[in-house]
Amino acid sequence: MSTLLSAELVATCNSLGYYNAESDKYLADDNTQESVKDLIRYLRRDDGSHDIRRQLGETKVVQTDLLPLLKNYWEETELFDTLLRLLVNLTTPALMLWEEEMPKELAPRNHYLQIEEHLQSYKEAFVDEAVWAVLSSRISKILEMDVGERGDDNGMIIERILILIRNILYVPADSDAERRPDNDASIHDQVLWALHQSGMLDIILYISGSVAERVYYMHVMEILSFMLREQNATHLAQAAVQRSHSEKMRDEAELLAIRHRENNQKANKVKKFSGARHSRFGGTFVVKTMKSISENELICHKPLDKMDALKFDVNKTMSKIPKNRLPVQEQNAERRSAFSIRLFLKEFCVEFLKGAYNTMMYHVKGRLARAKSQHNDESYYLWALRFFMEFNRSYKFEVKLVSETMSVQAFHFVQKQMETYYDMLAMDKKKIRQWSRRLHLSLLAYRELLMTLAAMDKCPDGSVRDSSKVIKSNVFYVPEYREFIITLLVNYDEVKMSRQYLFDLLEAQHVFFKLLESHCGGKTGRVVVQNRLKPQRKKKAKESVETAAPVELNLERMWDEASAQLSVVLEGNLEIPKDVVPFDAGSDVPIDEQKSEAMKNIQRKLRNHEFENAIGLLRASREVWPEDDCFGAADIAVEEEFLALKEIFCADLGGKS
Template sequence: MSGMDDLVKFLASSETEQQWSMHVLETVSLMFRDQNAEHLASTGQARSSVERVTDMKELEILRQREMADKKSRVFQRGTRHSRFGGSYIIQGLKSIGDKDIIYHKGLHTFKNYTPDLGKNIRRVPKRKLQAKDTEVHRRSAFNVRLFLKEFCVDFLENCYNRLMYIVKDHLIREKAQQHDETYYLWSMAFFMAFNRLFRFRPELVSETVSVRTFHFIEQNLTNYYEMMLTDKKEATSWARRMHLALKAYQELITTINEMDHSKDESVRDSSKVIKNNIFYVMEYRELFLALFRKFDETKQPRSFLKDLVETTHLFLKMLEKFCKGKRTIVVQNRRVKRKKKKKPSRSEEQQKSPEELEEIWKTLSVRLSSCATGAESLPEEVVPFDAASEIPVEEQRSEALVRIQNGLFSGQAAESLVLLRSAREVWPEGDVFGSSESGPEEEVELLKQIFFADLPRSSQVDDNEEQEEEEVEEEIEEELTSVQVSEKEFNFLDYMKRFASSSVVKTYVLLLKTYQQNSSHTNHCVVKMLHPYCL
């Protein structure tokens, strides 16, 4: 009556009032945050006989439930003690013995019977509790819904594309406040759903139906997940934002699927161009697999999982239809290569001048002396031979010498001394590794001879050393990553098989546990994925 709706629409469509675009979008989102786009779109339309029958059934179920509650309250008002309520035998349910269970309580509480009745409830830690759904949908009065429906129609026809373009520009240029992109994501999901369900006109939402929008949502989804892991105090807030981004992504895919069935050929061509792009780029194909693997029921509610399953179902359905009838489909493939900082080879160590080797030995001999005399703690005994090698143990003696020399070159004094003593026990003949009665000084002198000796090396020894030191090098050395973009032939069956992993199936089974509360469409999506013949 005050005309505030006209003022909001004027601010949204005026070229001179662009500075208020974020405030207008926030106001609109607060107007519709508790509304359902499907209910608003169907307001004022003549209902079919099927819908009437469905509503009558729902009312009858509610009436019967109310009658049952009244009857149970009457039974609970008894003046006598509950132990005089009677005893009943539950046929077919055995107790600890072979006899049927005897139930000593009233029949009005029998439907809540479980074998765990009377047992201590196991306390679940707060950090392991399932995340609660915070979504609230309410059905407003009929005249209010009519008003909101008319507002949505006018907003789509005159304001949506322009306002969303300005808001997106503010978000990209970081002119908006923190978390303002949530209003953008919510508005995209709501108004695109309303447009699709009321009178589908793709030109009214053309601003948000593009590949750039897919990229924007995918970036925000990734950012929200990373923040959910790092900012643990606000993890539930980040999970809510992640859910908003997923809903926008779901509605975007649903709109494109609706465009496929349009009578206008230009609309179908536009949909085909967008699908070519999103199916080609690897990030969009891998997004759902990543979300399933990263799902955490302690932070993300069950409604998030429901939307994820339904969106994945539609995406796979569209991808299968896109691949059908085509011989070859080329898609983007990315490979990450890690380049390690080059480590000096053994030959470079040996090519050092005698003066440099003498300098290294001066510092090394001090440590060896303290290790030999017991001043420093020594590591555990090292096996000087490779039991799995095809080379006999007797012939691995030269390799043990090379290992000792390599340890000295790398400054591992204690490890080299322990390896020398272990090799002495394995190969005592010839006193190659010293005699059993050698003292600390003799051991240091023997290690000096090994350090300066020109030992023959085989490629196999160097390869074994590199494999042993690979994990240490990854932690110590600097890594340089490079991404190589290539193309490969896409196989839909191989892509589907990637969903057959424990992390993905676990989330589907988690949703299947509440099949009674799920909608028929949600259960259909779950069963379709878990069905053994769906591949």
């Protein structure tokens, strides 16, 4: 950075305002508004080394000027909006500045670490509850307005505040500087506590549960993922006002292990410096019954407790492994937060599950399916699916709270993401670490779906167990569902996938086979699976006429062959016609009496493998003849519609089919 530009930045920062010692208040200057806009212009002209951003971090302009201005002048709309824009810009994650790739060269790497250090100081400054109280007051006033009356400016303020929360929560913790053990309030915990005390978390709950605010759902999803990234869902769900016996025993065991480790370190240090002579005078030993390269016995220059301790490669230089061949090391970011933090986070998760989870996950998945989201947004969806379903399973298991993500469509979506990430590992070799983390994330979501299925099998409610059977019949029948997890296990590569990924994969496979075993443990002890049939040669017409004999239709076998394709059509809504007329308007037979003929038409199309037309005819018949639910209820679920089609397929309706 040039000296002239540095002087201009310092002058601009000095003209923001001043601190009045008498009133103990930060006062704005006449040129405060223009000075803030000048800083935004400077950042817009920043180069690839981000000199201006680093210089502003060195001057601590956020701590000394911007936040005091925000607290004292938040009612001035124009100044507040400008300050918010500058704060969002300055708190942008360092990884986003380098396009989500850690710089490898020395100079850019130092710049990256410097910006990250400034962001950590910003996060410490945002521990102030008054800052979040100001932001929550402003966003709550805007949310009280009707959606149609807000205007674009107010909508932009809501989005900027949510992005600011996301940026602050995203900042990684500096464990070396903080040195916070478990059960102690880290900087991240203190920010969460300030958000809780200011009422900002209640506003986030309101936004996530309101369909009118669905445009902000992806921002809320990111906030939730960064807010709860250090939490273990099972431990959080089991947090209580009084510590359980198992928790006390675990803490005592940890303290005892630390004490033994310290005693061993002291004993080793004493042994190291208490020897009478140097180790090179330890003597020479002969290993009996083992020859050296000559006919003499092997000579060893140190005492051996057992033969396994004898090594011939002690003095050899190990070959260095290239960086691109090193095994993936995955860091575990989980830690046990302070007790009060865990309690209010548990209450937050319970309220989110009861009032917002199903609604929010439905709309977020819709945005992902229509490709209206940003790159990698499906990772936040997979994280939320895994975390909150695990929390629900460990707290008070209620399937209705997670019904949106407990379906065949959820299995299909998660497996599709796993296949995409697995393919990208081989295609995009420059970003192997990123695709490996995303594959692990999707695997955790898939494992949680399986574990929730296992919990549904143990539920005393019969309807829940029946729903589990319907889902399992689809998962175990289709080869793509059944064999993919085995494919992942066979193709495990320690260079591309971490060891923790292997542990989770083995656990998921274990749960999968347990479910398969219980599903096949009925009367037959087996499950009918889809198999590709070899094409058979058609016989001549004469031979078919002469040799044809009345053969009964094996309906069960036909259904087994057709059900897999039918389930895929139902899940994907593939080209299902909506303009079908299920009755003949020109017929002399009244419309009410044409119901049986429509049922036969549906059966005929099913047996002829015209699944799209059959489903369209069923749904059209449901609208024409809604009485008695002959064609299913109006709000029928996909699994129930699948069972209804099976009954029509196997029914004896008379006539040719």
